[in-house]
Amino acid sequence: MPSARADLSLFASALAARLPGQWTSDYQQHPTYPDQFGAIERLWDRGHVEYIVSQYVLGHEAVLHGPDGQHLYVTDRPLRPGQFVVAPLVPDVAPHHLVGVEEPNGIAVPSDPVRTAARIARRLLPRYEAARNAVRRSLVDRPQPPHRKAPPQVDQTLTLTWYEDGGARDAVRGRPGGSQGSAVRPRVPVRAPPGRVPPPRLVRRGRSRRTDPGRRPAARRARDRREPASRHANRQATPPTGRGPARTRTARSPSRPRPLTTSTKDNAISTRSFIARPTATGYEGIYCHYDGYPDHQLPLLLGAARYRFGGDLDALRRHLIDGPHDWRQLGVDLLDRAPDSVRERLDPHGDLGPSAPFDNVFNVDGTPAKPIPVTDANADAMGLEWGYILHDHGIEVIALTWYDIGPIVPWDTDPLSRISGTPSLWDSKRPAPIQAPSTPLKITKPVAPAPAPARPRITR
Structure with missing residues (x-):
């Protein structure tokens, strides 16, 4: 004993x-x-x-x-x-x-x-x-931390602008306040490798992200400083004289969804989120450690409700929320029974693994620790960034670093839609930043093959 x-x-x-x-x-x-x-x-x-x-x-x-x-x-x-x-x-x-x-x-x-x-x-x-x-x-x-030597001052600055067809043009300008003029150099044809895009972009776990710093409310600028560096905005390049504003093209067509990615110990950056069901006073749910952005979680949740659970939302909630553990990340097993075309477009390289439980936390007696419910009272204190509340009429997406409530994404939304991961765009007063694909999914019954024509009868 x-x-x-x-x-x-x-x-x-x-x-x-x-x-x-x-x-x-x-x-x-x-x-x-x-x-x-x-x-x-x-x-x-x-x-x-x-x-x-x-x-x-x-x-x-x-x-x-x-x-x-x-x-x-x-x-x-x-x-x-x-x-x-x-x-x-x-x-x-x-x-x-x-x-x-x-x-x-x-x-x-x-x-x-x-x-x-x-x-x-x-x-x-x-x-x-x-x-x-x-x-x-x-x-x-060492009373003070080591500092790198400041870069030397230069007489000119170079502004490089990328254009939609992959070319570039640079403009040489003098110092601010100096007397030197500016000169525009000829356009230099620069081509990116297949599948890659030359414009400067922010990359997080293999996915491109853009933000619009000019549209964020002034009251939330201080709060935005606590967000990871990958959410900070890119600076728009200055267009050269004589041309219109430079445009930045995306790596994929707007109608094509971003492939889902998986996190590994080498390149994983945890984006903490929760999945919850609504309650009388707010919500209550469970913690998910990796890949909490909407462009990863929403296709899996929408695909799970449509294909694996066949519209049974109670079964989906029980599977995700009522388990004995938190989630390390959601995976491709939620797309069981989905057509191969859907799985291939969401996971084209087969990198996404199955859902992984967060089951390596134990009590002092060696028994697995029970998950701590995530509610509207403790979500901010736990440092969560995204929340997904599974309502009967859709999924409420909350960008916790900006808002306390969010817009509703209906359950009939196409999982192949292009979904934005910018937190400031998920305002409950505006529609969800989702763009439907140009060729939506269609569920049709297979057509029976036409009968073969009767062969003519030969008589003698």
Whole structure:
């Protein structure tokens, strides 16, 4: 029979009284799993303590405050009821002072405060003090972060403009305020490789994105600064003298949907989202870690409702929301029973894998952690960027970095539509930024082959 786990609050108080010097204990509980994320940023550990904090739902923690700004993190050791883990916390210094300093790392200790205090004084505190001394030396040797040398000033600037047919023309101009005039050089024919487009564009996980900074509301500019760099706007190139404004062509026809992409450990940039059902007070749903943009999620949700679940929205909600886990990402298995033409256009290279559950988070006893419901009360605090609420009449898409509500995308929307991933365009007061394909899907019954003509009868 497993032994009962020792009380962390009492253990931390007894341990603080036995460490050398004056130590105090600060105990804190975590009502939800995201509340313990702050400990990951403060840990001075690259070993098993960091793994425990990032992979298990701990529920509580204790921080010991010692002399000269020393701080130790204490929590339960999962799967070991009679043990705890202790790790030092990073000092409050600029990040460049920690470069080249070896982490002191934490240790596992028994539930006996006397034996634990002896182990910490013998094994952990000397490493902790050596690392702190290295940081002190860095504060003296490198008081300021390293800066690159500024580029030299030039007398002329070059503006390169791309045109629709792949050509380019550059205009040489003098310094602002200078007396030098401008000269337009002849057009240079530049061709891009097949399938590639020369105009400068922002790329995220293999998909092109554009934004329109001039149309965002002034009240949301500060909020927009917290968005990833891939959502910042491109600067429009200045057209040369004597020609109209330069136009930028897209890699695909407007009627052709963007292929879905999959995330890997090498190129994945998590775009966190949630999938929810409406409630009387708002919504309640489940977390999805990767590929939260509408041009990835909406084709899968619309295709799943149309093909795999045959219009049964309750079955779709149960499959996506009522499972025992969060989602790492949604995948091509939602397009089961879809025509091959639809699957090939949404996943032309076969890169998109099946839906992956987020099932590597555990409780301290080793059991899988239950997913935390995402609601309108905690969605902002969890740092989510997109939300998809599965109503009976359509999918409400919310760009959480801009709005609290969003437009409705009807369930009969073609999954092959071209869908914008720009957050500012998903305003509930405007239609959803979706462009239907030029050749919409048509569901027709197969035509029976015509009977063969009767052969003439030959008589003698």
